[in-house]
Amino acid sequence: MRTRTRFAIAAAGGVLATALVAAPALASARADAPGPNPTPTATRQAGPGTGVCDGTGIAAGAARGAHAGAGNAMARGAGAGSGTAAGTVSGHRYGGGTGTGLADTPSGTLTASQQTDLAGMAEEELLAHDLYTAFAADATSPVFARIADAETQHLTQIRLLLDRYGLTDPSADHVTGTFRDPAIQATYDRLLAEGAASTDAAYAAARTVEQADLQLLTSAAASLTAPDVQLVYSHLSTATQRHLTAFGG
Secondary structure, rough: OOOHHHHHHHHHHHHHHHHHHHHHHHHHHHHHHOOOOOEEEEEEEHHHHHOEEOOOOOOEEOOOOOOOOOOOOOOOOOOOOOOOOOOOOOOOOOOOOOOOOOHOOOOOOHHHHHHHHHHHHHHHHHHHHHHHHHHHHOOOOOOOHHHHHHHEEEEEEEEHHHHHHHOOOOOOOOOOOOOOOOOHHHHHHHHHHHOOOOOHHHHHHHHHHHHHHHHHHHHHHHHOOOHHHHHHHHHHHHHHHHHHOOOOO
């Protein structure tokens, strides 16, 4: 009996020792195993922008994505978050990028009237840029400066089209506040004087610009068949609508 008892005690001691040695490994394995309640984490990641310049999917932006991590209550696992890029101007989205996909879009044929419309778009964008830059100097809101930057991106797109179709760029060698088209010059001078009265007046002048641009883009796109010009006009229309909203329209 005594011999058997000694064997039983020894066997029990061996099992206990084995369990103690294995305990850290088991704890580690549990920390790596998926648990029923994964702990979410937040991260900032790059996402596609929404802008022409203003939220139309052509600008790069920062986004917040939610991680769905693997792990139990004691450990956090890594997961892939997804986000949507968006900038804000007075609570409204805008973007400042030029990634319109224009390089992959074929050109077409423009009538003489459509060529004139396209060239005129360049000075229209300059009018908006110069006017908003002037208003930004006195405004406390960053909206004018930010949308002025967006207008520069719009102009870049128009210039790409002018070059593609071999048309003269009326915005070349531009001097701030000076325009080749007398009608655009008169509009700029009038709106600059009106907007100088107050911040509210500046917003009203900006709305006038954006509303006129929307009408111009709608008219110019009416009988258009050139895919690349259609693409840019569509982006500019979307951006202009967002600018109008940002200015309180």
